[in-house]
Amino acid sequence: MDDLLHMGGYARFVWPAFAATLLVLGGLLIASVRALRANETRLAELDAVGRSQPGETGT
């Protein structure tokens, strides 16, 4: 385990590289899921309003 963390003396280069990858990809994923959820909620609200008003067709 110590060997893995130490990375033969290159720990301060190897671990930041992997950490940056996981952080950036994870961050983009979370942002994308949040944006999708927000749009789904907004569209459902608009559809609900549309249905309550006669003559509106929603989507």
Add this chain to the structure above:
Amino acid sequence: MHALANPSRLVRLAGTYAPWCAVATVVTLAAGLFLALIASPPDYQQGESVRIMYVHVPAAWMALFCYSCMAAASAVALIWRIPTAELAAKATAPIGACFTFLALVTGSLWGKPMWGTWWVWDARLTSVLVLFFLYLGYIALSTAFDDPARGSRAASILALVGFVNVPVIKFSVDWWNTLHQPASVVRAGGPAIDASMLAPLLVMAVAFTCYYLWVMLLRLKSEILAGKIRAIQLRRMHG
């Protein structure tokens, strides 16, 4: 092709395939990280620092792959006027930008111990930096206009013009003298890399590709819904 041009069917397709891409991403990423960090040997010259390769090289491949997808989708959007192709390109841009950013950052972290410098203005590094700015330019253009159609058209043209940079990046290590090493996997005569190092590299590349498909589908679905929201709001305003 028709199914892909129909926004409502595309939303359903995205909803169906996104979870599968999610599962594939998690499984291949776990396997890839295990191979990259634990099961693969250190390099006889570079020692443990070679492990940076397993995120750096797939990220750089994805940077080029995403840009190629974006340019192809932009071409389809411009030639056949298919709006969903524009949305696919728009959904791809931030993912490609993130991969390019990661290729630059991890390359820098690898360059410091191996070359003795974080950065050099040579052909490979500079052309990848240009790629990053092309992505940012595309994102800025596609969101700059009040009328999304006009912005997307301008952005599509930028994506196509900027595609000349892709072969420049690929062959920059052959055309110019550079600190960056030449291609060792995708080259004439087969890979010049040992199987124990090729395996984690390819598994990580598969993981990144699954990630791209997953997030692209989520973003594409989100873009289509945003378009529907705009249409409803416009109709209510004028109706």
